[in-house]
Amino acid sequence: MEFWIATTNKGKLSEFKTLLTVAFGTNVQVHSTNELPVFFPPPENGTSYLENARIKTKAVKAVKPEAWVIGDDSGIEVKGLGGNIPGIHSARYAGPKASDGENRAKLIKMMQLKGVSDRTACFKCCLIAYSPDGKEYIINTELHGVIASKESGQMGFGYDSIFIPINETKSLAELGPAFKNKFSHRALAVKEFAKQALLI
Numbered sequence: 774m775e776f777w778i779a780t781t782n783k784g785k786l787s788e789f790k791t792l793l794t795v796a797f798g799t800n801v802q803v804h805s806t807n808e809l810p811v812f813f814p815p816p817e818n819g820t821s822y823l824e825n826a827r828i829k830t831k832a833v834k835a836v837k838p839e840a841w842v843i844g845d846d847s848g849i850e851v852k853g854l855g856g857n858i859p860g861i862h863s864a865r866y867a868g869p870k871a872s873d874g875e876n877r878a879k880l881i882k883m884m885q886l887k888g889v890s891d892r893t894a895c896f897k898c899c900l901i902a903y904s905p906d907g908k909e910y911i912i913n914t915e916l917h918g919v920i921a922s923k924e925s926g927q928m929g930f931g932y933d934s935i936f937i938p939i940n941e942t943k944s945l946a947e948l949g950p951a952f953k954n955k956f957s958h959r960a961l962a963v964k965e966f967a968k969q970a971l972l973i
């Protein structure tokens with residue numbers, strides 16, 4: 774099976790490669806938009822995870838109609854910041870070209886400035902997949918936890934080093950792929966997608 778992943782995010786791509794190989798077997802080929810000679814990712818100007826996931830995944834499906842194409846739009850939401858912040862803006866929270874470190878620093882800073890005491894947080898993921906014959910799959914998943922007061926751990930990407938999953942004491946960046954590939958929002962989404970695509 775040939776999969777094209779609608780992302781330029783190295784962390785997401787690496788997770789998708791592992792998750793799809795585990796779910797569909799070692800003969801899967803996983804490619805990403807980085808391999809397309811001419812491809813300009815469309816602006817993610819939707820108002821929901823679903824809309825943004827569709828925008829990015831459809832753009833790749835248009836140039837790879839014969840393949841399975843998968844994309845996700847994901848983000849982190851902090852209850853004490855009003856529930857859905859930074860949400861769909863997670864990748865650009867500290868600015869259009871912000872690094873993961875800058876986004877994490879802004880999140881911690883905003884929580885301090887606003888005196889947020891409820892550190893409950895949630896990763897949300899909307900995965901969209903298109904089969905070679907154009908069938909659309911939509912999967913929504915979540916991973917619950919809390920925002921740590923400081924960073925810890927070196928693994929992962931994005932907000933991993935400041936997110937402690939529920940019932941755990943370490944951050945996702947300390948727990949690493951052994952945890953994320955089983956329990957993360959993306960892992961749950963790929964597992965559910967495989968279940969639906971393989972009718973298992």
Ligand code: IMP
Nearest residue numbers: 845846847848849863864930931932933
């Ligand atoms: P997207 O490419 O617009 O979906 O960006 C999602 C953003 O949400 C990423 O750039 C990260 O900042 C954050 N994010 C999504 N999933 C994860 C994750 O598994 N770990 C850490 N951060 C994540």
